[in-house]
Every structure is written in structure tokens, then in C-alpha cells.
Amino acid sequence: MRDRVGIVTALGVLAVLCAIAPLVGEFWSGVLARCVSWMFLAISFSLAYSYANIPSVAQATVFGAGAYAAVWATSLVGGNMILIMTAGVAAGALIALVFGALLLKMSHSGAAIGTIIFAVTFSMLGNAAVAYTGGTDGLPMPAQAFHLLGMPFAVGPNIGMLLLGSAVLAALLVAFWLFSGTRTWRVVRAVQQNAMRAQVLGYNAAGYRLAVFAVSGCVAGLGGALYALISRHVAIEVVSLSMSLKSILWAAVGGVTSIYGGPIGVLAVQLASELLLRWTVRVDLIIGLMLIAVALWMPRGVMGLRRSRSSQQSQ
Amino acid sequence: MKRISRRNVLLGSAAAATASLVPTAVTRVLAQGTSGDPIVIGHQCELTGWDSATGFWRDKAATGLVDWLNANGGIAGRPVRLVTVDTKSDVDTGVNQLRHLLIQEKVDFVIGAEISSIALASNTIANENRTLYMTMSSSEATTGKGAAVPYQFRMTTNSAATAAGAAQKYVESIGKRWATFFADIKWGQSERDWWQKGVTAAGGEIGRAIALPVDAPDLLPFIAQIDRSADGIFIPVLNALQAIQLLRSSGYDQQVVLAGLSFSLFDYRELGAVGDGVFGIETAPVALKDSASSEMAEIYKALGIDDDGIHTASGKAAGTSMIMGIAQSLGFVKANVEASGWKVKDDTAALIRHAETVETYAKGPLFPLGDVIVRPQDHQAFMDIYLLKIAGGAVGKYAVAPKESTIYPAEVDLTKG
Amino acid sequence: MSFGAFRALNDVSLDVGHGEIRAIIGPNGAGKTTFVNIVSGIFKPTSGRVTLEGRDITTLSPQRRARLGLARTFQITSLFKGMTVSEHLQLAVRDADADGETRRELLEQMGLAAFADREVDTLSHGDQRILEMAMAMVLKPKFLLLDEPTAGMSIAETDRMIRLIIERLRGRIGVIIIEHDMNVVTQTSDKVTVLAAGAVAASGLPQDVLRDPHVKEIYLGSAANH
Numbered sequence: 026m027r028d029r030v031g032i033v034t035a036l037g038v039l040a041v042l043c044a045i046a047p048l049v050g051e052f053w054s055g056v057l058a059r060c061v062s063w064m065f066l067a068i069s070f071s072l073a074y075s076y077a078n079i080p081s082v083a084q085a086t087v088f089g090a091g092a093y094a095a096v097w098a099t100s101l102v103g104g105n106m107i108l109i110m111t112a113g114v115a116a117g118a119l120i121a122l123v124f125g126a127l128l129l130k131m132s133h134s135g136a137a138i139g140t141i142i143f144a145v146t147f148s149m150l151g152n153a154a155v156a157y158t159g160g161t162d163g164l165p166m167p168a169q170a171f172h173l174l175g176m177p178f179a180v181g182p183n184i185g186m187l188l189l190g191s192a193v194l195a196a197l198l199v200a201f202w203l204f205s206g207t208r209t210w211r212v213v214r215a216v217q218q219n220a221m222r223a224q225v226l227g228y229n230a231a232g233y234r235l236a237v238f239a240v241s242g243c244v245a246g247l248g249g250a251l252y253a254l255i256s257r258h259v260a261i262e263v264v265s266l267s268m269s270l271k272s273i274l275w276a277a278v279g280g281v282t283s284i285y286g287g288p289i290g291v292l293a294v295q296l297a298s299e300l301l302l303r304w305t306v307r308v309d310l311i312i313g314l315m316l317i318a319v320a321l322w323m324p325r326g327v328m329g330l331r332r333s334r335s336s337q338q339s340q
Numbered sequence: 341m342k343r344i345s346r347r348n349v350l351l352g353s354a355a356a357a358t359a360s361l362v363p364t365a366v367t368r369v370l371a372q373g374t375s376g377d378p379i380v381i382g383h384q385c386e387l388t389g390w391d392s393a394t395g396f397w398r399d400k401a402a403t404g405l406v407d408w409l410n411a412n413g414g415i416a417g418r419p420v421r422l423v424t425v426d427t428k429s430d431v432d433t434g435v436n437q438l439r440h441l442l443i444q445e446k447v448d449f450v451i452g453a454e455i456s457s458i459a460l461a462s463n464t465i466a467n468e469n470r471t472l473y474m475t476m477s478s479s480e481a482t483t484g485k486g487a488a489v490p491y492q493f494r495m496t497t498n499s500a501a502t503a504a505g506a507a508q509k510y511v512e513s514i515g516k517r518w519a520t521f522f523a524d525i526k527w528g529q530s531e532r533d534w535w536q537k538g539v540t541a542a543g544g545e546i547g548r549a550i551a552l553p554v555d556a557p558d559l560l561p562f563i564a565q566i567d568r569s570a571d572g573i574f575i576p577v578l579n580a581l582q583a584i585q586l587l588r589s590s591g592y593d594q595q596v597v598l599a600g601l602s603f604s605l606f607d608y609r610e611l612g613a614v615g616d617g618v619f620g621i622e623t624a625p626v627a628l629k630d631s632a633s634s635e636m637a638e639i640y641k642a643l644g645i646d647d648d649g650i651h652t653a654s655g656k657a658a659g660t661s662m663i664m665g666i667a668q669s670l671g672f673v674k675a676n677v678e679a680s681g682w683k684v685k686d687d688t689a690a691l692i693r694h695a696e697t698v699e700t701y702a703k704g705p706l707f708p709l710g711d712v713i714v715r716p717q718d719h720q721a722f723m724d725i726y727l728l729k730i731a732g733g734a735v736g737k738y739a740v741a742p743k744e745s746t747i748y749p750a751e752v753d754l755t756k757g
Numbered sequence: 758m759s760f761g762a763f764r765a766l767n768d769v770s771l772d773v774g775h776g777e778i779r780a781i782i783g784p785n786g787a788g789k790t791t792f793v794n795i796v797s798g799i800f801k802p803t804s805g806r807v808t809l810e811g812r813d814i815t816t817l818s819p820q821r822r823a824r825l826g827l828a829r830t831f832q833i834t835s836l837f838k839g840m841t842v843s844e845h846l847q848l849a850v851r852d853a854d855a856d857g858e859t860r861r862e863l864l865e866q867m868g869l870a871a872f873a874d875r876e877v878d879t880l881s882h883g884d885q886r887i888l889e890m891a892m893a894m895v896l897k898p899k900f901l902l903l904d905e906p907t908a909g910m911s912i913a914e915t916d917r918m919i920r921l922i923i924e925r926l927r928g929r930i931g932v933i934i935i936e937h938d939m940n941v942v943t944q945t946s947d948k949v950t951v952l953a954a955g956a957v958a959a960s961g962l963p964q965d966v967l968r969d970p971h972v973k974e975i976y977l978g979s980a981a982n983h
Contacts, residue, residue, distance in 0.1 A: 052443040056436055145555060152525040152554045160526025162481050163431070163457040165464065181468075182439065208847060215837050215848055222835040225797055226849050226892070227823035257464060260431045260457035299436065306388050306426045 031285035031328060032202040038288050039191045039198075046184045055182025058255045060295050061190035065197075065248020066268075067275035067287030069117075072241035075282045077234045078217050079128050082269050083140040086147045087124070087242045089264030090116040091249025093157075096164045096259055104169035106178060110193075110250045117246015118239050125238035129231050144266045151261045163260030166253055180254040190251050194288070197244065201284060213237055278319055280328025289327045374414035378421040379677065381406065381670075382441035382450045384462065389429025391455050394604050397659035398476060399424060400651070401666035402451060404643040405706070412705070415674045416682070427453050434458035435465065442469045448685050451669050452476050452492075454662075456526070460487055467491040472688050474669035476662075478502075478601055480530060483718040485751040490692060493719040495672050495712070496665030497623050499527065500534045500748045502600030505725040505741035506621045507538025513739070514595045515571025520549040521563065523577045528552070531576035531599045534748075552577050559586050570594055581611055588614050595619065603728065604659035608735045619738060620728045624660035624709055625649075630726075630737035635708030639667060648734070657735070664709070668721065671706025672714075695719075696755055713743055717750040767955045771933075773900075775810075778922070778932040780942040780963070783952035784975060789935045790832060792952070793902045796933070797829045798822045809900060826899030830889045832908055832935070836877040842888055843873040849892040860895060867891045867921065883914030890921060901926065903934040907941055919944050939967060951975065 042061070046054045066088045073081040094116030095109045102108050124143055128136040151158045158164060171178045179185055204210050213233055216223040220230035253259050262268065271294075273281075279290025294312060301308045323330050383402045386395030406422040414420050423445050427434030434453050441447045442465070450466055452475040453459045459477035466473035467489035475482050475492055480500035483492070511518075518539050522528035528551075536546050547567040552559065559579070563586050566573060573592065576599030577583050584596055597619040604622065608615060625631050626649035628640060637647075640658075645651050649658040672695070676682070680694035696716040703710045713722045722743040729738040769792060773779045781789050794800040796807055798819035807815045814822050836845060846860045864870040867887055872880055877888065886906060893901055906922070907915045915938065922945045926932050936942050942949060942963055949966040951959040953975045959966050966972055 050443070052439050055439055059432065059436070149524075149553055149555060153551070155526045155529055159481075160529070161457055162460055162479050162526045165460060165486060167486075182435075182465075211840065211844060211848055214840070218837050219835050221799060221819070222831065222837075223848075224819040225799075225823050225829050226896070227820050229818070229820050256432070256435065256461060258431075258435075258457070258461035260461065262431050262457060298433075302426065302428075302433070302437070306428075308428070309388075 027202055027206045028283065028285060030331065031283050032198060034328075034331075035198050035285040035288050036195055038292065039195050042292075043188055043191050046187050051183070054184040054187050055255075056295075056299055058182050058184075058187035058190055059252070060291050061187060061194060061288075062248050062252035062255055063272070063275065063291045063295065064194055064288040065244050065251065066272045067279060067291050068197075068284045069241040069245035069248065070269075070272045070276045071279075071281050071284045071287055072244060073238055074276070075284075076213055076217050077125070077237035077241060078133065078220070079125065079140070079234065079238055080133065080137040081124075081128075081140045081238075081241075082137060082266065082273070083124060083144040083147070084241070084245050084272050085266070085268035086144050086264045087117045087120050087245040088249040088252070088268070088272070089147075089151070089259070089261075090120045091246030092253040092259040092263055093164065093249075094246065095250035095253035096166050097157075099167050099169055104171035106171055106173040106180075106189075106254065109254065110247055113246040113248075113250025113253070114243045115246070117242040117244070117249065119242075121239045121242020121245070122235070125235045125242075128238070129234060140269075141266065144264070144269055148261065148265050151264055158261055159259075161261055163258050163262075166257040166259070171254070181257055182255050186251070186255045190255070193247070193251070197247075198285065274316055276326075278316070278323075278326050280326030280330075282325065283328040286326050286328035293327070373412075374410060374417055374419040376418040378419040379415050379449070380421045380423060380445065380447040381673065382438075382445060382447035383422060383424040384427055384434060384438050384441065384450060384453045384458070385424055386429045386454055387424070387426035389427070391429040393606060394454055394601075394659055394662050395427075395429075396654075396656070397604060397662035398451075398454065398666055400643055401663040402670075405639070405667055405670055408639075408642040409670065409674070416678045423447055427455065427458055429455060431455070431457045431461055435461050438462045438465055442466065442471055446685075447471065448688075449673050450474065451666065454478070456482060463487065463489050463492045470688055471685065472673070472691065474672065476665050476669070479527065480534070480748075481526075483720045483750075483752075488718050488752045488754060490719075490754050490757060491688070493669075493672060493695065493714065493721070495668035495714075495721045496661065497600065497723060497725065497746065498720070499530045499600060501720075501722060501746035502621045502725055503531060503534035503538045504541075504748050505538075505743075505746035506597070506600070506727055507535055507544070508542040508745055509727055509739050509741050510572060510595075510597055510619070511539055511542035511544040514597075516544040517567075517569065517571045518544055518546045519567040519570035519573045519594075520546060521566055521573060521575045521577060521583065522549060522551060524551040524553050528576045528599075531574075535574050535576075537748075552583075554578075559583055560590070563587060563590055563592075566592065568592065572597060575599065581606070584611060584614050584618060597621070600725075601661045603657075603735065604661045607657045608730055609657060609733070611730065615730045616732070618730045620730075620735065622661045622726050622728055623664040623723055625726050625728060625737045626658055626660055626735050627737075631709055633703075633708045635703070635705050638705060639663065639708055664723075667706045667708065668701070668712060668723070671701060671704070672721075674706060675701060711743075713747075715747075715750055716755050717753040719754060720750070722746050769952065769955070769957055771950060771957075773931045773933055775899075775931055776928045777948065778927055778934060778946045780934050780936055780946035780949045781952055782936060782939075782942060782949060783958070786954075787952040788955040789952055790904060791955075793829065793904050793933065793935060797827060797902055823896070826896075827902070828893040828896045828898035828900070829902035830886075830893050830904055830906060832904040834882070834885045834889060836885055836888065838878055839876060841874050841876055842869055842880070845877060845888060845892055846895050849895045863891055863895055866925070868917070881914075883910050883917070886910060886914070886918065887921070890918070894925060898930060900931045901933075903932060905935050905937065907936070907938055915941065943967065 042057050070084045073079045091113035094112040098109045098112035128139050131139050152160050171180045216230045216233045224230045275290035278293050279286025298308050385399050386392055406420050409420050425437040449472045452473050454476040456477040456479035459475045459482055463473050473492045475494045478498045480498040481487055483494050520532050522532040532549050539546050550562055550565045552562050572595040574597045575583055600621040603620045628647045645658050676691050676695045680691040682691045701707050701712045724743050725741040727739040728735050783789055795802050907918050949963045951972050959969050959972050
């Protein structure tokens with residue numbers, strides 16, 4: 026049940042990022058740090074889609090809630106980064122619980138449409154509530170003396186935040202890997218595959234789905250808080266539908282059924298975009314073609330490619 | 341300007357895929373009569389995405405005017421190299437691109453983004469990098485409390501200044517009673533508030549302001565709420581064309597004033613017949629005869645714009661406020677580099693200290709429409725505001741609000757830091 | 758029970774005693790599976806009551822019913838892809854501390870021990886059906902609903918299932934078995950109820966009911982319609 030290759034691949038990717046950061050310099054360290062914060066978003070989509078059975082087009086809204094909560098928390102409690110990240114997690118969980126409770130009353134396709142409505146509504150509210158969100162201008166992260174476990178910490182798009190984000194993500198992935206061998210995770214998978222069957226075995230299918238969706242919210246919220254600490258500015262674009270669509274693309278490229286695919290998807294798409302930007306403005310067109318190719322020839326993403334190859338070998 | 345709508349975003353994506361053939365990093369060196377190492381100016385520009393309509397003009401202006409500078413002695417005798425990057429009208433890309441300019445291209449100065457979220461996220465980074473950031477955002481918040489930074493100057497106008505200057509003129513000429521129909525986003529709310537202040541200060545009054553939610557599929561229910569007894573209607577909305585068409589077809593025959601810099605966002609000729617009589621607020625007129633400035637004529641020539649304000653190659657009506665913002669930003673850099681004796685990037689702090697002592701930039705090649713005042717406290721420039729009116733299918737000068745009338749209180753004092 | 762204007766079950770009353778195996782037969786569309794879905798809590802009846810050992814469970818969720826000892830299998834095999842046979846049994850035993858020995862014994866008895874660590878996708882259809890049955894039985898239910906347990910099975914596999922039902926269930930717990938195969942019905946059940954058009958058409962001992970001309974008519978009529 027535990028995907029050893031998956032966890033090793035994902036941790037390997039993170040280790041490589043951290044190892045090369047001092048070599049690639051300040052600019053790329055910043056780019057990679059931001060990518061790591063988005064990995065949380067991609068993973069949260071995979072969790073919601075593949076394990077809570079909720080095709081959520083509102084994950085960026087949850088991510089954004091975490092990001093804004095981080096900014097608000099900084100204004101209230103100062104530069105304690107543990108508290109700031111906790112605020113992001115709590116905001117993500119809260120929003121996901123509210124969304125999830127409503128979405129579970131809908132059919133699968135109804136829930137997809139429901140999440141679009143949530144995303145658009147929150148974007149609209151965020152735009153109108155300028156006093157709290159800064160609207161389209163966004164909110165700057167208040168200048169504070171940030172500290173982590175008593176040590177001063179420089180936030181921003183830098184190598185320190187890359188290492189911190191990677192460490193938190195690695196811990197999360199290892200925790201997930203350990204959890205994926207437990208009985209409870211087996212129930213989650215059973216509920217995901219056939220909720221009715223799980224129910225007649227005595228499991229509260231809706232409860233499990235809501236719990237997984239809330240966890241996906243925590244992951245997105247934590248990513249949002251890290252994003253806010255890295256970007257030091259949160260704009261309403263972060264909670265937009267197009268950001269959610271991006272998270273789906275990342276998850277799809279990495280392999281949506283594996284949470285270990287998210288990091289690879291983010292890196293593949295974002296680094297390709299970043300490099301292409303250096304010589305063309307037609308980045309979106311090229312990325313679009315890339316995604317069509319992925320959909321046609323790698324429908325289960327990078328992680329799925331590995332599985333289909335191993336199944337071909339076994340045949 | 342922060343004109344975001346989902347439609348714009350979608351259109352922007354399509355445009356990104358098809359529109360521009362321009363490579364992202366455009367470097368130009370045309371160095372007749374100049375010598376020494378080039379001064380490198382980075383341009384963080386919305387070449388694609390939803391704001392590419394205004395980005396088109398900033399890109400044209402920056403490229404054309406840097407060529408012009410190089411052909412006319414450069415800056416302090418040194419050639420100027422322009423490096424343009426595309427923000428894709430997206431905050432994360434915009435910030436990454438700025439970091440690319442600062443860290444990898446090691447530019448000396450930056451002309452910043454027009455989208456306020458990008459500009460606000462960027463100015464802190466430029467400030468930390470000790471690089472002068474000439475913001476092109478027209479959100480007054482950019483030079484306000486919590487956002488103003490020492491390494492940022494704004495040589496274009498903003499929502500507060502345009503509303504303050506224009507309201508007085510329009511109250512005098514159109515009437516005292518006003519209605520406001522605004523986009524319910526930061527930009528719309530800000531325009532509403534400053535317009536209210538301006539109208540009230542001019543002795544006018546504003547009835548209930550009607551908010552148009554972003555992405556509202558149908559404008560009519562909101563338009564129907566607008567006070568019919570108003571003399572004029574001020575409309576800072578994203579879809580101005582649709583709003584004006586609906587106003588007219590719903591029997592509203594009031595004078596309509598578009599928010600500041602609207603004619604830089606879209607070609608006024610798109611309004612067609614319903615555009616007749618519509619007012620706008622810009623930092624420059626469109627037709628050369630309205631500016632009566634030989635310097636402006638020179639700029640038009642350098643950018644390939646004819647006397648009527650039409651860009652010959654693209655057939656588009658000039659986004660004059662964008663051109664002015666870029667010209668004045670370059671003018672600011674040139675004037676202060678030359679006067680402060682700036683040689684290398686480490687001299688920028690001294691350049692800024694010098695710039696804070698310069699109150700006025702006199703009319704000249706890069707200040708083509710007259711003197712420009714720069715307030716040292718928040719590094720905000722004030723310039724004459726042109727009130728334009730569409731008549732007979734052309735947009736012409738209606739009145740000029742002098743720069744003094746556009747001044748509003750500063751929120752910060754950067755000179756005390 | 759009604760679906761919109763269509764009433765699926767009308768005034769169907771069934772009392773199955775402890776240790777009794779009751780077969781429900783009837784032509785397609787008679788309402789057999791609807792009945793099982795109502796009893797297991799997947800559908801809520803528009804009127805009427807469901808009781809388990811005297812306790813009214815009509816408003817309880819399927820999972821609450823399962824925890825009270827009501828188990829069921831499905832007409833279409835409903836196993837979990839990517840999980841092994843023994844993982845299925847672990848899932849079925851809700852109590853995490855449940856005795857692993859019991860599970861192994863059960864696998865032995867059901868002839869699944871050799872496949873314990875195999876993913877269920879690799880099992881034969883017959884073994885998959887037996888596993889479904891094992892999952893229901895490992896819950897140690899007080900009452901079991903079997904929805905066409907032999908559907909799609911070969912003759913040999915069907916015989917194996919019949920033996921399992923007789924050896925492991927008869928006289929131990931209450932069972933309702935939905936079945937089309939009259940051979941299974943006559944060999945396993947104590948009583949038979951015939952459903953037709955959502956109502957009870959006949960009820961009684963298997964040999965009596967299956968000889969009933971009215972029941973034959975129902976089946977012949979149904980066959981003629983097909």
C-alpha cells in the first residue's frame with residue numbers, strides 16, 4: 026500500500042532542489058522556493074480529487090485563505106513563523122470543512138460545478154472586501170522581525186525559504202507515506218472507490234471524505250502561508266479560478282492519483298514556463314501544447330508513466 | 341489600473357497564445373553620439389495577458405524613446421540599453437521577471453509594471469535590491485502608507501490625482517449632481533471615493549453609488565438603479581463600452597465621464613456612435629493640435645504616430661497616458677543621473693537624495709506637455725490632466741485641469757527615513 | 758417505497774426469524790434489490806418500518822445498521838481495486854484489534870487462504886464472490902442480506918457457494934437471499950417469498966411455493982415478456 030518509489034522520487038526531487046539551490050544562485054532559489062509553496066497546492070488537489078472524491082476547482086481559494094490568514098496573523102501576532110503557518114493551516118481547514126460539508130450533499134459532477142461557484146464567489150468577495158484583502162492591489166506582508174523556533178529568519182524568495190518549504194513538505198510527505206500503510210488509510214481508499222460498499226461495512230463514508238477534504242485544506246492552507254512568506258504580498262489572483270486550474274494542471278502532469286506526483290508536476294510546468302519566458306511570449310501556447318501531449322500520451326502523468334512501464338514489464 | 345475580470349483574463353490567455361511576436365527580452369543599443377558602458381534600464385511590462393492593451397503602448401513608448409535617447413546623446417553621454425520582460429499580466433510571473441531583471445540582467449533602473457498588484461509586490465523587492473523602480477501603476481495606494489518605498493518614484497498620475505483634478509472641472513461644466521457606477525474592485529472603489537471627495541470639494545453632490553460586482557453577467561439590473569436625476573454619471577467600470585451602450589438604450593441621456601486613463605485601455609473609436617459626447621481623463625490629448633507641443637510632435641514622430649494620434653503601423657489610437665508615463669519616467673532618470681553625477685548602481689541612493697530636492701521638471705523633450713512637480717514625501721508626480729471629449733468620431737481636448745488641482749495629501753514622508 | 762410516480766414496493770411485509778434463511782425470488786423488476794437496499798439503509802422507504810431484533814432501524818444510516826449487525830453483499834461484485842484479499846477482510850473487521858487468527862481461519866474455511874496476499878483483481882469471479890461473502894461473515898453479523906450471491910458463477914462455483922451457505926449460515930443467523938437460480942433456492946432456504954410488481958405474490962415452503970401455479974404463471978408471464 027505504501028508507495029516506496031513515489032516517496033523516494035518526491036523526496037529525491039526536494040533533496041536535489043535544496044542541493045542545487047546554492048549553485049543556481051539567488052534568482053533560481055527564489056523561483057524554486059515559490060514552486061515548493063505551489064507543490065502543497067498541487068498535492069492538496071490530488072488529495073481532494075483522488076481520495077476525497079471531490080473534483081475541487083476551488084483549491085486555490087483554500088490556498089488563498091491560508092495566504093491571507095498568514096498576512097493577517099503577521100499583523101496580529103508578529104513574526105512567529107510557526108504561528109503564521111498554523112494560521113494558514115487553520116484557515117485552510119476551516120474553508121475546506123465549510124466547502125466540504127456543502128459539496129458532500131452534491132453529486133460528483135454537481136460538486137465540480139459547486140467548487141467553481143465557490144471559487145468565483147470567493148474571488149468576487151475578495152475583490153469587494155478591499156479593507157481585508159487589499160482587493161486587486163493585494164496585501165503586503167507586514168514588515169516584521171520574522172523568527173522560527175527562536176531563530177531570526179529572513180522571509181522572501183530566498184534559499185532559506187526554499188529549505189524551510191522543502192523541509193516542511195518532506196515531513197508532510199513522509200507523514201503521509203507512513204499513514205498510507207495504516208488501516209485508516211485503507212478505509213479512505215475503500216470509501217473513495219465505493220462509498221456505498223464501505224458504508225455497509227460500517228464506515229461513515231461522508232465523514233471520511235470530509236476529513237480527507239479538510240486535510241487537503243490544511244495542506245493547501247499551509248502552502249498558502251508559505252507562499253505569503255515567500256512572496257511577501259498576496260493578491261486576489263491567488264484565490265482565482267485560473268490559479269485553481271493551474272493546480273489541476275500541475276497535479277495532472279505529475280499524476281493526479283499520486284500525491285507524490287504534485288512536486289514533479291509543479292516543477293515541470295513552472296520551470297518550463299520560466300525558461301520559455303526568456304525567449305518567447307508564447308509561453309502559454311507552448312505549455313498548452315505540452316499539456317495536450319501529456320493528456321494524450323501520459324494520461325496518468327509522470328507517476329502513471331512509471332506504473333504503466335512496470336506493468337508492461339510484468340506482462 | 342487594476343482592471344481584472346474573468347473575461348479579460350480569458351481574452352488575455354487567448355491573446356497570449358496568439359498575439360505577440362515580440363521576444364520577451366528586447367535589448368536595444370543604438371549609440372550614435374554616445375560612449376562608455378550602457379546604462380541598462382529594465383522594463384517590466386504587460387506584453388501579454390489581460391492588460392496587454394496598455395502594455396502595447398508602454399512597450400512601444402519605451403522602445404521608441406530609448407532609441408530616440410540613444411540617437412540624441414543617451415543619458416549623460418552614455419548609451420542606454422533597454423531590457424523588456426513580459427509579466428503576462430500575472431503577479432507571480434511579474435515578480436519573477438522583476439527578479440530576473442535585478443539579479444540576472446543586473447539592470448541599473450527599472451520601469452515597473454502597470455498592474456498594481458504586480459507593482460506593489462515588486463517595489464519592495466526593487467527597494468531591497470537598491471534599484472530605482474519607476475512604477476507605472478496608477479493605484480494611489482502604490483505611493484501610500486505601507487506601500488511607498490524610498491527606491492520608488494511615480495512619474496505618472498493616479499486615481500486620486502485624476503479624480504481630484506477632473507471632478508472640479510466637470511462639476512463646473514456639467515453640473516452639481518452626480519451618480520457613480522463603479523466596478524466593485526479596489527480600483528473602482530478607489531475611483532468612487534476620490535471622485536466623491538473631488539465632487540464634494542467642488543461644491544457638488546453625489547447620490548447613491550452603484551456597485552457592479554466583478555464578473556456580473558448582466559449590467560442592466562445595476563444600471564437601472566442609477567439615479568436618473570443626476571447631471572452626470574462617473575463610470576469607473578471595466579466594460580465601459582457595454583455600460584455606455586446600456587445607459588443610452590435605457591434612456592439615460594446624462595453626460596458620461598469615464599475614469600482616468602480609460603482611453604489608454606481601449607481605442608475610443610470602439611465606442612462608435614454611442615461614444616459621442618463621452619468624456620475621459622488622460623495625462624495627454626490624442627491629436628497633436630490639442631497639445632500644441634513641438635516636443636510631443638517629436639515623440640509622436642519617434643513612435644510612428646500621426647498628427648491625429650493614430651499609430652501608423654497598427655492603426656490604433658495612441659494610449660497617450662501610457663506614453664506620457666514612460667516618457668516622464670525616462671526623463672526623470674535622465675535628469676537625475678545627469679544632475680547627481682550617477683555613474684554606477686551604488687550611486688542610486690545619492691541619486692534619490694538628489695531627486696528629493698528637485699521639485700519641478702521643466703517642459704522638455706521627455707516632459708512634452710509642461711512642467712511636472714514631484715512631491716518628495718511620497719515620490720509622486722503631479723502633472724496637468726487633460727479632460728477629453730469624443731465628438732464627431734474623434735477625441736479632442738475639452739479642458740485642462742492644472743497640476744495644482746490634482747494634488748491630494750501625502751500619506752507618508754520618505755524624506756524622514 | 759416509491760420512485761417519483763412509480764411505486765417500487767407496495768405493502769411488502771417480511772418477518773425473518775433468527776437462524777432462518779429466506780429466499781426472495783421474482784421476475785426482473787419485481788423490487789427484490791430495492792427491498793434489500795431499503796433493509797440495508799441505502800434507500801429510505803416512504804412509509805413502513807425496518808426492525809432488527811425488535812429494534813427500529815428505519816431511520817439509521819447504512820453504517821449504523823452495519824454496526825448493529827446487519828451485513829450484506831452486492832449483486833455486482835464490489836471489491837476494492839489494488840487491495841489484497843486479507844486487506845479486504847481487515848477492512849471488513851471494523852475492530853482494529855480483531856483476532857487475526859479468526860481471519861486466517863475464515864480464509865481457510867472459505868478456500869481463500871492461498872490467495873490471502875493477492876490483489877483481488879487477480880482472483881476468479883467465483884473467488885471474488887466468495888470473498889464478498891467472507892467479508893460479510895467476518896463481521897459476525899446478526900442478519901445477512903445476500904443479493905444474488907451466485908450471479909455469473911459456474912456450476913462448480915455455485916455448488917461451492919451453496920455448501921458455504923448451508924454449512925456456515927443455516928441455523929446460525931437470519932439470512933435473506935435474493936436468487937434467480939431455483940436450485941440454490943431449494944437447497945438453501947427454509948422459506949421462499951415471491952415478489953411480483955412490488956408486492957408479495959406468494960410465500961411459504963420452497964417446494965410448495967415453486968409448485969404454486971400462480972407463481973409459475975408469474976415466471977412464465979415474465980419469460981413471455983422477455
